[in-house]
Amino acid sequence: MLQSDLTALWLTIKLAFITAILLLAFCIPVAYKLAGYKGKFKPFLEALIAMPLVLPPTLLGFYLLVLFSPTHAFGQFWFWLTGTQLAFSFQGVVIGSLFYSLPFVMQPLVAGFKQINQTYNEAAIALGLSHYKRFVYLILPLLKPSIGSAFALGFAHTLGEFGLVLMIGGNIQGQTQVVSIALYDHVESLNYAAAHQLSLILLAISFACLVLLFKFNKSIVGVKQ
Amino acid sequence: MIKLTLFKALNNFNLDINLQLESFNIAGVFGPSGSGKSTLLRCISGLEGKQSIYINNQPVHHLPSDKRGVTLQVQSCPLFPHLDVAGNLAFTQKHCANRQTDLSEQEVITALELQPLLKRNVQSLSGGERQRVVFARTLLAGQKLIILDEPFSALDWPLRFKILTTMSNLAAKFNIKFIIVSHSLKELLFCCDTLIQLEKGKVINQGPSGLVAKAIYVNNKQTPLSLLNYDIIKFDEKYGVYHLQIKQSEQQLFVSPNAVEQGGKLVIESEQIAISAIKPIHSENTNVLVCILTSAEVIDSNWQLTLNVDGQTLYCLLSARVWDQSNYNVGDTLYAAIHNLE
Numbered sequence: 001m002l003q004s005d006l007t008a009l010w011l012t013i014k015l016a017f018i019t020a021i022l023l024l025a026f027c028i029p030v031a032y033k034l035a036g037y038k039g040k041f042k043p044f045l046e047a048l049i050a051m052p053l054v055l056p057p058t059l060l061g062f063y064l065l066v067l068f069s070p071t072h073a074f075g076q077f078w079f080w081l082t083g084t085q086l087a088f089s090f091q092g093v094v095i096g097s098l099f100y101s102l103p104f105v106m107q108p109l110v111a112g113f114k115q116i117n118q119t120y121n122e123a124a125i126a127l128g129l130s131h132y133k134r135f136v137y138l139i140l141p142l143l144k145p146s147i148g149s150a151f152a153l154g155f156a157h158t159l160g161e162f163g164l165v166l167m168i169g170g171n172i173q174g175q176t177q178v179v180s181i182a183l184y185d186h187v188e189s190l191n192y193a194a195a196h197q198l199s200l201i202l203l204a205i206s207f208a209c210l211v212l213l214f215k216f217n218k219s220i221v222g223v224k225q
Numbered sequence: 226m227i228k229l230t231l232f233k234a235l236n237n238f239n240l241d242i243n244l245q246l247e248s249f250n251i252a253g254v255f256g257p258s259g260s261g262k263s264t265l266l267r268c269i270s271g272l273e274g275k276q277s278i279y280i281n282n283q284p285v286h287h288l289p290s291d292k293r294g295v296t297l298q299v300q301s302c303p304l305f306p307h308l309d310v311a312g313n314l315a316f317t318q319k320h321c322a323n324r325q326t327d328l329s330e331q332e333v334i335t336a337l338e339l340q341p342l343l344k345r346n347v348q349s350l351s352g353g354e355r356q357r358v359v360f361a362r363t364l365l366a367g368q369k370l371i372i373l374d375e376p377f378s379a380l381d382w383p384l385r386f387k388i389l390t391t392m393s394n395l396a397a398k399f400n401i402k403f404i405i406v407s408h409s410l411k412e413l414l415f416c417c418d419t420l421i422q423l424e425k426g427k428v429i430n431q432g433p434s435g436l437v438a439k440a441i442y443v444n445n446k447q448t449p450l451s452l453l454n455y456d457i458i459k460f461d462e463k464y465g466v467y468h469l470q471i472k473q474s475e476q477q478l479f480v481s482p483n484a485v486e487q488g489g490k491l492v493i494e495s496e497q498i499a500i501s502a503i504k505p506i507h508s509e510n511t512n513v514l515v516c517i518l519t520s521a522e523v524i525d526s527n528w529q530l531t532l533n534v535d536g537q538t539l540y541c542l543l544s545a546r547v548w549d550q551s552n553y554n555v556g557d558t559l560y561a562a563i564h565n566l567e
Contacts, residue, residue, distance in 0.1 A: 119303045125290045126270055126297035127366045133320045141307050 005198055007174050008182040012159060013205075015090070015178060019097040020154035023105040024147065026098075031106055032135075035113030053103050061167025064096050068168065086168075093169040093176050097158050105154040112146025113139070148216035156209035159202065227370075227404075230277040231268050240264055240426040246419065250396045251403040253413035253434060255441065256423035262406045263300060265423070266372045269404070270297035280370060294325065296366040300374040302359045304347040310358050311343040317365045324367025326399045333361045336391050352379030357388065364395065373405045377412070383483055389416040390489045411450055414438045415490060435538070446525040448495035451539045453478075455491055466567055471514070474535035478512050480566045491566075498541035499562045500530065502553065512563045514539070518555055521548070532561055 034045060052060060068086035069075045078086050086092035116139055124134045162180040169176030171185070179202050186195040226247055233240040240261040246252055254262050267273040271290035278286045285293045304313050318330055334340055337357050342350065350358065356379050363371060377385045393416055396403055407413050413420060413434065420437035422430035430437050442449040454472040460482075461468060467485045469478045484491060505513055516532040516539060523529075528548040532539040539561055543551070553559065 120305060122272065123299060123302050124305075126272060126299050126302070127317060127363065128291040128293075128296055128321050128323075128368060130291050130322060133322075137316070137320055138305060142305070144307075 001197055002194060004173055004177070005179075005182055005194065008177050008179050009198075009201060011090075011174065011176075012178040012180075015093060015097060015161075016155045016158035018094055019101055019158045020105065020151050022094070022098060023101060023154050024151060027102070027106045027109050027150065028143075028147070031109035031113050032139075034106075035110050035117055049106050050103050052100050057100060057161070057163035058167055060099055061096060061164040064092075064099070064164075064168050068092055088168070088170045088172060088176060090169075090175055093165050093178075096164045096168045097161060100161055100164050101154045101157045104157045105150045108146050108150040108153060109143070112143050112149075116142050145216050149213055152209050152213035152216060156206055156213070159206055159209070226279075226281055227269070228279040228282075229269065231265065231274070232276070233264060233268065233274055235261060235264060235426060238425045240268075242423075242426070242428055244421065244428055244431070246404075246421075249402065249419040251393065251405060251417045252419040252421065253417035254404065254406045254421050254423060255408070255410055255413055255437075258408065260423045261426040262423055263374055266297055266374055266404070266406060267299075270295050270372055272297065272299075291322065294323065294368050295370045295372060296363050296368040297372045298359060298363040298374060298376055302363075302374075304350075304355060304358060304362070306347055308347070309343070310339065310345050310347060310350070313347060313358060313362055314339075314343075314365055317362045318367075321366040325369045326367050326401060328364055328367065328395070328399055330365060333364050336395065337361050337388065353381070353384065356380060360388070360392075364401075369400065370402050370404070373403060375407055376405065378407075378409075383486070385412065386415060386489075386492065387486065392416060393489065410438055410441060411492070414450055415452065415492065443522070443524065443529075448524065448529050448542045449540045451493040451495070451498075453491040453493060453534070453537050453539070454489070457485065471535060471537065474537075476514050476535065477509075478514070478563070478566060480512075484566060493539065493563060495529075495540050495542045497564050497566075498539060499564065500532070500541060500543075500553075500559045501562070502551065502557065502559055504560055505562065508560065512566050514561045514563065516559055516561050518553055518557045518559055520555060521553070532559065534561070 037045070065087055066072060067074050068078070070079060070085065075086065084091070086095065120138060120142060121134060124138050129138070160180060161178065162184070165176060165178050166181060171177050171181050179198055183195055183198045183202070186192070186198065228245045229242065231240055231242040237259070242265060254265065256262050264273060268276050269278060271285075271288065271293050275286055278284070280294065305316060308316055314330055314333070334343070337360065339358060339361055342354055342358060347355070347358070356377055360373070360376055363373070377388055380388060389412065392403060395401055405413065405417065417434040420432065420434040421428055422437060422441060430440055439449050455469040455478070456472060458468040458470050458477065466479045466481055469480050469485070469491070470476070471478070478491070480491065505511065514534050516534045518530060519533045520531045521528050526545055528543045528545065530541050530543060530553070532541065541561065
């Protein structure tokens, strides 16, 4: 296996892991609020979160590239803060992935919170448990399977990212070249043996992620008692 | 003491309740499905609405549920599925703040006979077992006002009477007040001292449970259930029956262990009673009670007779034909044979 492929593989796993962890940290409190929110903006918020599901990744990539550019206020702010540019950097790709995989992490969590809210949370309120105790000792332990599902989905979905990374990260070895882009390179240069090797590894990892996901799904606690 | 003024628009009617509950141990709320019973309970506990509610002369309507000193056991209340039975009980005792009773976990487990269930996964419990564990968990929240919404609907009658007796004992021992909602008048009559009848969101009757229950029975053209208080004299091992003595009376009954083990009161349906003006032979060895006819009313073409057994009440039903032929008068001494007790 080529050294560059190993680097791409490691980079992809690192990207997927960081993205899934950051998304969990962001989505758990937001999903908690969203699951209990019944206001008139609910459909707008839900649509906003689901947008990356339907948008072409290149569209997301295009707008993020514009945002990251040194001519844009956000790009300038980032440069002032860190001294580096976001466009064509690993950090930039991570930010792009956060948008790209957001619905895959948010939706299982919202569904999990809703299920817990309807049944167990109300029983705990009626028992007289405080808000903090309910969240820490009841809701979070009950949410474990949903957190597992959300992580597995966010991780697996980021693994397969292509268009968005290409748009905002380019194809820089060790920086932004993920497995899907390395694979594209091999096919373009007709190096099918390397392409097969990389594809099989990606297939195996993705399959393992989905097996784990369904294992978590199976252990989700049902409402039925 | 509980005082509340509620107004809430529901789907088909308005819940409009002005209620004052003075001294009570167990108060029952009776009404048909959809009469606003559950909403009333949710308002008292703080799960719904910000209505005017005073508990022991303190306003609580501005307080969240966990600060009201009230525990509500909602209908089909779930157990926490990530914990086993023992875990559910320990969880409640550990995390419920401001416990006001010193009811221990062991006391609750013993009272409700939960020892064999402790290690069980909550998903594997039967409906009746689950309701007993849920009730134990509610008790362990440690509050002095406990509100129960159809808590024992999945239990069969002997077990239900037994648990209701346990509940009465706990109410007396730990000074816990219970408000219990049920669509079963039999259940409420057995355990409650006060009864509230709700219909279409309004209180239409309130008072001592015997009186309210009788009014409801008469209204529904049914004969009330009779409840007799007794003391146990002895257990006759040869025949496997208890000798009971009616409270404040010399009269005795012979009763199978099943009926006694449910505790406290003997439940007698009107169909179990046959009356006669002539003293049956060997009546001292059979289940015959001497009583006085205190009133007779026509209910749906039958006659409902109210009998006084040394201060306690029996209700029985006679067909119009038997009533006309028997010539009973109010004040007569009659003999009530009670069947199916042994």
